Amino acid sequence: MHKVSRRRLASTVVELLRQNPKDRQHIIQTLAAYLIVHKQQKRMDLLLLDIASELARVDAHLYAEVTSAFPLDKAARDELTAYLRRATDVTTVELDEHVEPELLAGAVVRTASQELDTSARTKLNRLRSLNVNAVEETLGE
Amino acid sequence: MTDVSVKELSSELQAAIEQLKSEQGLEQVGIVTRIGDGVAWVYGLTSAGFNEVITIEGTDGSTVEAFALNLMEDEIGAVLLGDDSRVSAGARAKLTGSVVEVPVGPELLGRVVDPLGRPLDGGGAIKAKLRNPIERSAPGVMDRKSVHEPMMTGIMAIDTMIPIGRGQRELIIGDRQTGKTAITIDTMINQARQKTGVINIYVAVGQKLSKIARLVERLKREGVMEQSIVIATSPADPASLLYLAPYAGTAMGEYFRDNKQHALIIYDDLTKHAVAYRQMSLLLRRPPGREAFPGDVFYLHSRLLERSAKLSDNLGAGSLTALPIIETQAGDISAYIPTNVISITDGQIFLETNLFYQGIRPAISVGLSVSRVGGSAQTKAVKSVSGSLRLDLAQFRELAAFTQFSTNLDADTKKRINRGQRLTELLKQPQYSPLSVWEQTATLIAATEGVFDEVPMDKIKPAQHALLTQLEAEHKAKMTELNKGDKPADTTKELILKEAKKIAKGYSA
Numbered sequence: 225m226h227k228v229s230r231r232r233l234a235s236t237v238v239e240l241l242r243q244n245p246k247d248r249q250h251i252i253q254t255l256a257a258y259l260i261v262h263k264q265q266k267r268m269d270l271l272l273l274d275i276a277s278e279l280a281r282v283d284a285h286l287y288a289e290v291t292s293a294f295p296l297d298k299a300a301r302d303e304l305t306a307y308l309r310r311a312t313d314v315t316t317v318e319l320d321e322h323v324e325p326e327l328l329a330g331a332v333v334r335t336a337s338q339e340l341d342t343s344a345r346t347k348l349n350r351l352r353s354l355n356v357n358a359v360e361e362t363l364g365e
Numbered sequence: 366m367t368d369v370s371v372k373e374l375s376s377e378l379q380a381a382i383e384q385l386k387s388e389q390g391l392e393q394v395g396i397v398t399r400i401g402d403g404v405a406w407v408y409g410l411t412s413a414g415f416n417e418v419i420t421i422e423g424t425d426g427s428t429v430e431a432f433a434l435n436l437m438e439d440e441i442g443a444v445l446l447g448d449d450s451r452v453s454a455g456a457r458a459k460l461t462g463s464v465v466e467v468p469v470g471p472e473l474l475g476r477v478v479d480p481l482g483r484p485l486d487g488g489g490a491i492k493a494k495l496r497n498p499i500e501r502s503a504p505g506v507m508d509r510k511s512v513h514e515p516m517m518t519g520i521m522a523i524d525t526m527i528p529i530g531r532g533q534r535e536l537i538i539g540d541r542q543t544g545k546t547a548i549t550i551d552t553m554i555n556q557a558r559q560k561t562g563v564i565n566i567y568v569a570v571g572q573k574l575s576k577i578a579r580l581v582e583r584l585k586r587e588g589v590m591e592q593s594i595v596i597a598t599s600p601a602d603p604a605s606l607l608y609l610a611p612y613a614g615t616a617m618g619e620y621f622r623d624n625k626q627h628a629l630i631i632y633d634d635l636t637k638h639a640v641a642y643r644q645m646s647l648l649l650r651r652p653p654g655r656e657a658f659p660g661d662v663f664y665l666h667s668r669l670l671e672r673s674a675k676l677s678d679n680l681g682a683g684s685l686t687a688l689p690i691i692e693t694q695a696g697d698i699s700a701y702i703p704t705n706v707i708s709i710t711d712g713q714i715f716l717e718t719n720l721f722y723q724g725i726r727p728a729i730s731v732g733l734s735v736s737r738v739g740g741s742a743q744t745k746a747v748k749s750v751s752g753s754l755r756l757d758l759a760q761f762r763e764l765a766a767f768t769q770f771s772t773n774l775d776a777d778t779k780k781r782i783n784r785g786q787r788l789t790e791l792l793k794q795p796q797y798s799p800l801s802v803w804e805q806t807a808t809l810i811a812a813t814e815g816v817f818d819e820v821p822m823d824k825i826k827p828a829q830h831a832l833l834t835q836l837e838a839e840h841k842a843k844m845t846e847l848n849k850g851d852k853p854a855d856t857t858k859e860l861i862l863k864e865a866k867k868i869a870k871g872y873s874a
Contacts, residue, residue, distance in 0.1 A: 232438075270398070273408070334394070336409075337395070337410075338392060338393055339457070339459070340390045340391050340392070341390075342390065349426045
């Protein structure tokens, strides 16, 4: 059986979903069967990301996973949606929110192919590696 | 009159800046799906460029750099520049938007660095003002000039018979332990002794660190290190660094070439470079070809060596001379990589194990070595006296082989063999003692005129040494004049012959 590339598969799925929205159940079942036959169940998460980026491309619909240190309030949600619309040129934004206190502060927004990381944890990590370099340079002189 | 309103322009510019600012935070990310053997397969990053640097999050919060080499529909294959044990599957990878770059400029002189320009000598940070990509295209046809200035190696056998010009690519090829690196070190030392101002760049590809340490020590002792850059990679480094080393060295050399200076780059050696590239290519699942090397192994070396060039006067007339080294197995120069590099370069110096063990050092095989463009770059002084040397030696070898078992020889044959033996003896040269132009010229004038023909074989080198000492002590001004490289005047020739005859008489049996 001919193996199709993941991106082509994603674009076909999106195309079918757009053409026959009522057949959604059937399309998903067919896709699941395809993944099982090709032993690609483990690649499902990557395929979903491909479908998400395909949706953003053809449907101007963006799926974004937001992980924040504290739950988002309405103002933050609106601001984020507006920002994502502006930055990625889409019309609808779907936010999938999670709370992760380990981030300390700020949020991480992940779309299929892009990331916006404003978390305090990442900033501290970056600062730490910068600091190490600076100290090494000073010692070297 | 244009109807541009400054107020509108100002607000539009403001808006554009705001837009840029807001987009700054969004970065292209991908996910590492597989990792191992220094190669990472990354999902996503569909907009990655060829050779683009990506950063991968390490397990300990640090980042590991890699560069993209395989761009495919579903994933990209990237070669890690650091330790792969710090990266695990599922790690996030980000595009940096730049290709691999190294610091370039005079700040690197006297330093030992790795292929990414990071210091290895414990001498503090390198504060180079400029950074250049390691891969650049070679100068075009109109940007070049033919090779016409000599790059003196200080090795008489090379400077007289296989002369190298500035901007030339001359391959040094031979088995292991035949003195390939020794020739290049002597050439570097000669640049300092003769004060040519040529910058030396030594690229060690997968060399033992002890060997590199010895080399650096020697360069320091000879006072050459101040005008040299050493790019060091050891067998313990990842193949990606070995692959990058020659390109990084060339980028550093190009800085001098493009700034009206002359640089000499030594790739020690390109066999190991090809092997490192083969390793990377096979791990990236590119199809193997002859000797399991990938299909583009010729391009790997041709695009590298094409960057060594003599630039036109409009571009400042700088030059980058390359001395690539290739190690052969049992003298087989018809293997894949040796034939490739022989065809790319402007000539080769072939070193033979047999000659080396006969005590002829440097063990240059005169018959198999050529310089295709160096003739027009040879110093006039040396050229005027070395014309028949190659031919004489070739005839000598033929006769010597032919008359090996014969006892009855005519006078002419005897004379030719006699001369050949003495010339061979004179061309022997110990390591770390390059000869200047006047020393080479004076020796050759004496030898080709047959002054040393009566000197016993074991006294030839002492006689040569005595002649050079005498000339330097008694006729320093004339020799300084001769050292400028112009064709020697008849009076100078006569003077050298007179002194040589006197000395030869003292050494004759």
